[in-house]
Amino acid sequence: MRFLPLSDADRAEMLAAIGVPAIEDLYKDVPEGLHLAGPVDLPFHAGELGVGRDLAALAARNLDGGSAPFFVGGGVYRHHVPAAVDHLIQRGEFLTAYTPYQPEVSQGTLQALFEFQTQVALITGMDVANASLYDGSTGCAEAAMMACRVTRRSRVVLSGSLHPHYREVTETNARFLDLRIDALSPNPSAPEDLAAHLDEETACIVVQNPDFFGRVRELSALASACHDAGALLIVVVNEIVSLGALKSPGDMGADIVAAEGQSLGNAMGFGGPHVGLFAVKGRFVRQMPGRLAGQTVDVDGNRGWVLTLSTREQHIRREKATSNICTNSGLCALAFSVHLTMLGEAGFTRLAELNHAAAVKLAERLGALDGVEIVNDTFFNEFTLRLGRPAAAVVEAMAGHGVLGGVPVSRLLPGEAALENLLVVAATETNTEAEMDKLADALGGAL
Amino acid sequence: MAGTITGNKGLQQEEALIFEQNSPGRSGVDLPAPDAVASRLGDAARTAPIGLPGLSEPQVVRHYLRISQKNYAIDAGMYPLGSCTMKHNPRLNEKMARLPGFADIHPLQPESTVQGALALINECARWLTTLTGMPGVAMSPAAGAHGELTGLMTIRAALEDQGGPRKRVLVPESAHGTNPASAHMCGYTVEAIPADETGRVDLAALKDRIDDDVAAIMITNPNTCGLFEGDMKNMSDAIHAAGGYVYCDGANFNAIVGRVRPGDLGIDSMHLNLHKTFSTPHGGGGPGAGPVALSEALVPYAPLPYVVAGEDGFHLVEHADNADGKPYGRMKGFHGQFGVFVRALAYMMSMGADGLRQASGDAVLNANYLLAALEDDLSLPYPGPCMHEVLFDDHFLKDTGVTTLDFAKAMIDEGVHPMTMYFPLVVHGALLMEPTETESKAALDGFVRMIKGLASEAKAGNTELFSEAPRHTPRRRLDETTAARSPVLRWRPGPD
Numbered sequence: 034m035r036f037l038p039l040s041d042a043d044r045a046e047m048l049a050a051i052g053v054p055a056i057e058d059l060y061k062d063v064p065e066g067l068h069l070a071g072p073v074d075l076p077f078h079a080g081e082l083g084v085g086r087d088l089a090a091l092a093a094r095n096l097d098g099g100s101a102p103f104f105v106g107g108g109v110y111r112h113h114v115p116a117a118v119d120h121l122i123q124r125g126e127f128l129t130a131y132t133p134y135q136p137e138v139s140q141g142t143l144q145a146l147f148e149f150q151t152q153v154a155l156i157t158g159m160d161v162a163n164a165s166l167y168d169g170s171t172g173c174a175e176a177a178m179m180a181c182r183v184t185r186r187s188r189v190v191l192s193g194s195l196h197p198h199y200r201e202v203t204e205t206n207a208r209f210l211d212l213r214i215d216a217l218s219p220n221p222s223a224p225e226d227l228a229a230h231l232d233e234e235t236a237c238i239v240v241q242n243p244d245f246f247g248r249v250r251e252l253s254a255l256a257s258a259c260h261d262a263g264a265l266l267i268v269v270v271n272e273i274v275s276l277g278a279l280k281s282p283g284d285m286g287a288d289i290v291a292a293e294g295q296s297l298g299n300a301m302g303f304g305g306p307h308v309g310l311f312a313v314k315g316r317f318v319r320q321m322p323g324r325l326a327g328q329t330v331d332v333d334g335n336r337g338w339v340l341t342l343s344t345r346e347q348h349i350r351r352e353k354a355t356s357n358i359c360t361n362s363g364l365c366a367l368a369f370s371v372h373l374t375m376l377g378e379a380g381f382t383r384l385a386e387l388n389h390a391a392a393v394k395l396a397e398r399l400g401a402l403d404g405v406e407i408v409n410d411t412f413f414n415e416f417t418l419r420l421g422r423p424a425a426a427v428v429e430a431m432a433g434h435g436v437l438g439g440v441p442v443s444r445l446l447p448g449e450a451a452l453e454n455l456l457v458v459a460a461t462e463t464n465t466e467a468e469m470d471k472l473a474d475a476l477g478g479a480l
Numbered sequence: 481m482a483g484t485i486t487g488n489k490g491l492q493q494e495e496a497l498i499f500e501q502n503s504p505g506r507s508g509v510d511l512p513a514p515d516a517v518a519s520r521l522g523d524a525a526r527t528a529p530i531g532l533p534g535l536s537e538p539q540v541v542r543h544y545l546r547i548s549q550k551n552y553a554i555d556a557g558m559y560p561l562g563s564c565t566m567k568h569n570p571r572l573n574e575k576m577a578r579l580p581g582f583a584d585i586h587p588l589q590p591e592s593t594v595q596g597a598l599a600l601i602n603e604c605a606r607w608l609t610t611l612t613g614m615p616g617v618a619m620s621p622a623a624g625a626h627g628e629l630t631g632l633m634t635i636r637a638a639l640e641d642q643g644g645p646r647k648r649v650l651v652p653e654s655a656h657g658t659n660p661a662s663a664h665m666c667g668y669t670v671e672a673i674p675a676d677e678t679g680r681v682d683l684a685a686l687k688d689r690i691d692d693d694v695a696a697i698m699i700t701n702p703n704t705c706g707l708f709e710g711d712m713k714n715m716s717d718a719i720h721a722a723g724g725y726v727y728c729d730g731a732n733f734n735a736i737v738g739r740v741r742p743g744d745l746g747i748d749s750m751h752l753n754l755h756k757t758f759s760t761p762h763g764g765g766g767p768g769a770g771p772v773a774l775s776e777a778l779v780p781y782a783p784l785p786y787v788v789a790g791e792d793g794f795h796l797v798e799h800a801d802n803a804d805g806k807p808y809g810r811m812k813g814f815h816g817q818f819g820v821f822v823r824a825l826a827y828m829m830s831m832g833a834d835g836l837r838q839a840s841g842d843a844v845l846n847a848n849y850l851l852a853a854l855e856d857d858l859s860l861p862y863p864g865p866c867m868h869e870v871l872f873d874d875h876f877l878k879d880t881g882v883t884t885l886d887f888a889k890a891m892i893d894e895g896v897h898p899m900t901m902y903f904p905l906v907v908h909g910a911l912l913m914e915p916t917e918t919e920s921k922a923a924l925d926g927f928v929r930m931i932k933g934l935a936s937e938a939k940a941g942n943t944e945l946f947s948e949a950p951r952h953t954p955r956r957r958l959d960e961t962t963a964a965r966s967p968v969l970r971w972r973p974g975p976d
């Protein structure tokens with residue numbers, strides 16, 4: 034067994050030093066009958082060759098994004114990740130380190146987190162960002178609960194165009210607390226008057242931009258309305274690349290930003306692990322969930338970094354903590370940060386332009402098909418089509434021709450007749466004109 | 481100490497922040513110019529610059545390589561952090577997780593195009609249910625604490641279905657901080673249970689507190705003192721008799737994998753830290769995965785989504801309408817930490833039923849070897865044998881002027897990551913050492929020599945060795961008080 038260094042001779046010598054005859058004797062506190070006599074009913078150990086072969090066979094049963102014209106979005110996006118990113122995050126010093134609780138031997142992770150926090154604050158236009166949460170959906174729930182703490186109110190209003198998983202996760206987190214979640218009905222065809230739902234019990238409005246249907250909005254007026262009513266505006270971002278082209282949530286007046294960072298540095302990976310970005314206005318920092326890296330000096334006066342403001346956290350505050358989170362998405366945050374460092378201002382904004390241009394071209398091509406209507410007035414790299422028949426069947430038919438053509442809205446919002454024919458389609462810098470042609474052909478053929 | 485002109489110390493290089501290496505306009509990624517299109521961004525288009533720095537690829541590679549060299553890691557040496565199970569992270573795991581058929585698939589692709597991925601989740605679940613002896617496992621929680629919350633919510637949903645959620649959760653004083661925090665997030669009040677003189681839950685005190693208002697007890701077994709809770713089954717029986725449930729914090733599962741099945745101990749719900757027990761890397765803080773094993777009574781309430789096997793292949797149950805049971809909700813977007821499942825399954829398949837059993841035995845053997853070797857030099861609050869980690873307290877440092885923290889910093893100078901300190905809270909100045917099965921006898925012997933040497937230096941009154949430590953690290957002790965009092969949480973451009 035290649036991961037176990039002890040030899041039988043080592044074991045015998047160590048048992049003698051301890052003064053027991055066998056390893057089983059070290060389990061004497063386990064009551065009679067509860068210590069299994071032998072291995073459980075699972076296969077025995079296997080070498081790399083065998084394990085690799087078995088897992089590769091499972092992988093081969095999936096249709097991967099590189100093997101098909103690929104236009105699926107809905108909260109996870111396929112982007113090109115530069116080769117250096119994965120190389121750097123696989124350095125053992127990053128990959129196999131624990132949480133940086135001993136700062137003198139963790140300056141690498143801490144400096145990277147400090148840079149990550151700064152990058153997230155810059156692109157979201159906020160004052161402070163934490164060192165990551167699990168993902169966008171859990172960050173959205175944390176943001177709603179944080180708004181309730183900050184405002185001492187208990188009502189949360191969710192836009193109908195919030196990603197349905199984010200809504201469900203937020204509802205689930207609120208379910209056993211004294212919080213009321215009012216989720217509006219999804220309607221991609223009409224503007225949503227969120228401000229009309231504010232009242233003196235409202236802690237926050239949660240709005241996604243670009244929204245689940247792909248629309249982009251200027252939110253300054255909504256932010257003002259929230260603030261006039263004593264509520265916070267929480268802005269959710271699924272597609273973080275959009276911030277290279279859009280006004281930042283902070284510029285529009287957001288109080289909390291909960292975003293998914295997968296698009297930079299991280300594979301789609303069937304939905305995880307991804308990385309939750311969480312940024313706030315400065316005055317709310319002590320109500321934030323999650324870890325924070327902060328700058329300080331050592332005894333020689335040299336600049337360095339530590340984890341700080343940990344009196345918010347569970348290992349100090351226990352049940353009074355701002356969240357129960359401990360393990361976060363450190364390595365995914367590093368991947369995000371390395372990718373964004375490689376892009377820089379010029380690369381990040383150009384990447385956003387390329388995505389937008391790809392989507393505009395795709396919309397022109399698909400909108401010209403018979404039986405296809407573009408629902409959106411605005412969009413970034415994703416938009417919604419209304420088809421002449423249920424979208425789920427269309428997507429299945431396209432997949433049969435080797436084309437991954439988008440997300441049927443009914444996959445996430447089933448049982449709603451008005452949404453059944455809607456298809457959300459995403460385009461990124463990875464899509465070629467030839468792939469767009471194949472999608473148009475497949476879609477035309479499936480209608 | 482005489483410095484160098486640069487501040488570098490040979491291979492140890494000072495490295496500025498990326499923001500201090502900015503060449504405006506530069507990028508480390510070559511992207512084509514976009515075609516001109518009519519914008520569809522409406523009035524939301526960005527008008528102001530962001531402020532991100534521009535670096536080329538070689539600058540980026542050097543930056544991250546240099547800062548990586550300021551980290552300790554399990555790849556570099558022994559990392560005996562109690563409760564954290566810092567074991568070797570096999571590279572096969574990483575290779576498998578990066579196969580395009582796993583890494584480059586989308587969670588909302590049609591089911592027909594991801595049958596291999598669903599089969600993998602199902603297979604990972606099979607290993608976990610077999611090892612725990614529990615009939616079901618909720619795969620979606622993202623980490624241990626998230627699993628705790630999931631388990632408690634499942635319990636709460638079951639209780640509500642049976643009439644009422646109840647009000648209290650009993651948690652031992654020695655529990656991880658996540659336990660009370662998770663119970664609070666589930667709407668429960670937390671009541672502490674004391675430990676007895678052997679370092680285990682005081683069974684009589686626990687029974688005294690159990691009534692029909694207690695929703696659950698949260699027990700860590702083996703517990704955070706590194707001891708097996710031999711009364712676990714009696715505790716389970718007591719809370720079950722009162723209509724409540726048993727949550728087990730599975731952070732210490734590494735001691736008993738393949739040897740003791742939590743299901744046999746009467747446990748209803750237990751999270752599994754795949755990033756501890758099942759070797760997926762900790763990554764400087766995450767990501768992890770915290771699947772939650774469930775008893776027969778709780779399985780119907782498991783959250784969405786889950787995978788079911790049908791005659792025509794695997795299916796994802798993503799909505800309550802299609803569920804057999806009464807799922808209480810959804811904990812996370814999409815289907816859980818799939819990439820972590822791939823790594824954990826690669827590890828479990830590599831180790832097999834025989835290897836997993838040997839690994840837990842070796843982990844316990846290694847900890848007891850440290851206990852036997854060090855009990856005369858350090859101070860042992862509770863007698864052994866211990867499980868996979870051994871707990872010492874700071875009694876041996878009494879009147880030396882050296883604290884547990886100082887002692888740990890001196891270990892850093894010796895090239896080893898310190899053990900967990902000041903946790904659990906039930907002993908004074910705790911030093912909790914978890915060597916894991918990854919360490920060879922030679923590594924343990926070196927560690928023992930080092931600890932014995934430091935203990936004798938402390939007892940000899942060589943306090944400077946400790947108070948000045950660490951002296952050989954890229955940075956020495958950092959001012960955490962100022963960091964918290966005047967937080968600087970991001971870089972900002974200077975006045976020039």
